[in-house]
């Protein structure tokens with residue numbers, strides 16, 4: 563199977579970090595797609611990913627899976643150990659709850675800020691909107707505070723153990739560098755959690 567990805571872009575990183583945490587990065591053939599060169603907008607790549615987004619996974623039977631969370635779910639089922647999405651009903655629900663919260667209330671809000679404010683994104687976000695940027699920034703900063711408060715009481719984001727929710731948060735904190743913001747340096751508990759994730763080494 564082939565995984566189309568863009569190194570240092572957050573959604574593709576979510577999948578490659580997830581595979582690395584499973585020790586299975588070598589199970590896929592990797593093909594790089596440059597977003598900056600707009601390679602994701604070519605006809606060839608749109609045949610793989612009709613919405614022109616990265617990552618995309620193409621299975622050996624030709625099936626195309628193009629949402630990072632769905633690709634991770636596929637790998638979770640293919641490579642069950644180590645478990646990263648929950649082993650029983652309660653864990654599955656708690657991990658999904660935090661993963662969705664991070665994705666929708668932090669990642670997407672931050673991405674809205676970045677896409678609408680950064681000059682590098684002007685060719686991709688047409689037209690950029692200062693109002694959308696401001697709303698995204700406010701929501702992302704608020705969620706960073708909420709997560710910091712949660713991490714004051716918890717070693718991991720969900721279910722008291724390492725999971726996809728931690729991976730999604732880790733890639734989001736890393737992504738924030740594009741706006742010269744490091745939420746893990748601004749918030750003590752988030753910082754302690756971030757350092758523990760780096761030591762864990764799943765991302766490198």
Ligand SMILES: N[C@@H](CCC(=O)N[C@@H](CS)C(=O)NCC(=O)O)C(=O)O
Pocket residue numbers: 571572573574597602614615616617628629630631686
């Ligand atoms: N919901 C999708 C989002 C994918 C996505 O937005 N990927 C970005 C890279 S991080 C992309 O392809 N951007 C290209 C563009 O906006 O033109 C997923 O989770 O896979």
